Amino acid sequence: MIRPGVSSMFFHEHPIDEIFSSVEEAGLSGIEFWVETPHFWLRGLPLADIDAAVREHPALSPISVHAPVLDLNPCSINPRVAMASVQYAVEAVDLAEAVGAAVLTVHPGRRTARRSPSAYDYERFEGYLSRLGEAAGGKGVRVAIENMEPRVNSLLCSPGAVREVLDEHSWLWFTLDVAHAMNASPQGVIRYIETCGDRCANVHLSAAMDGRMHLPVDGDRRIATIIRSLADAGYDGPLTLEIDDQAFSRPLSLEEKIGILRRQRVFIEDCLR
Known part of the structure; x- marks a missing residue:
């Protein structure tokens, strides 16, 4: 059964226990915990706090779990940046396993130059995947790579490119990411579902419009079609709302979120009926 949830980064300024309580109060049934959630990241990654919340x-x-990606790039031309980025992703595999996560999402990286x-x-990129595959071996967590926006320096921004990588790496x-795919065209999301749906372990759900991304989805007919297409394809994993709280005209209170x-x-529930 599809499990609607949300990214912890929607509650960017809140402590871990408050984030989990708020997600449950909203009636959702899942959460994607970003390792870079400030209350966790800036306090030395206290694993016991996530354990307690779970x-x-x-x-x-x-x-x-979402692996660290801010300021990082495993395909960076700078070898130290690349090394640190890969190491953070590998450590996130262990973290996800330790807290009983079903899925760890990682980013593919990008060419440093805009070419x-x-x-x-x-x-x-292949060296990065090799390290991730070694780290994931024998663990219960699924490591899932995310499609990126269709930019000139993106490595994975088309259904065909993602499918090729999945075919080459059976563990992956x-x-x-619906908003990333919608930035090309709404129909592009459907092509991802048709091409890569059999290996889909997580969905980041948000709308994109006029160059703006990670918007709310309620009332969006395009999103309704996508949700129904996922259900028709047999998808039964997390449906993770990835909404940018900065997309609103003013700061939101916890109750408003x-x-x-x-x-x-x-x-989402109406779309699935």
Whole structure:
């Protein structure tokens, strides 16, 4: 059964226990915990805090985890940046396993220059996947790579490119980012579902319009079609709302964020009826 959830980064300024409580109060059944959630990241990654939150909110289990990506690039031309980026992703595999997460989402990286990826960039990318595959071996967490926006220096920004990587790496799964795919065209999302749906382990759900991304989904007919297409394709994993709280005209209170998530949940449930 599809499990509507939300990224912890929607509650960017809140502590871990408050984030989990708010997600449950909104009636959602899952959470994708970003390792870079400030209350966790800036306090030395206290794993016990996530463990406690997971135990106190069993209705949200199994959670998902998003590996660190801010300021990082595993395909960077700078070898130290690339090394640090790969190491953070590898450590996130262990973290996800430790908290009982079902899925860990990772980003593919990008060419540092704003030019089409070169053979050198793909060589770095393959080295990155090799390290991730070694780290994931024997663990219960699914490592899922995310499609990126269709930019000139993106490595994975088309259904065909993602499918090729999935076919080459049988251990690897896929996180479909709807807003990234919609930035090309709404129909592009459907092509991702048709091409890569059999390996989809997570979906980042948000709308994109006029160059703006990670918008709320309620009332969006394009999103309704996508949700129904996922269900028709047999998808039964996390449906992770990835909404940017900075996309609103003013700062939101905690109560307002919970109310927004309730509306998204009702919309998703209506689409699945």
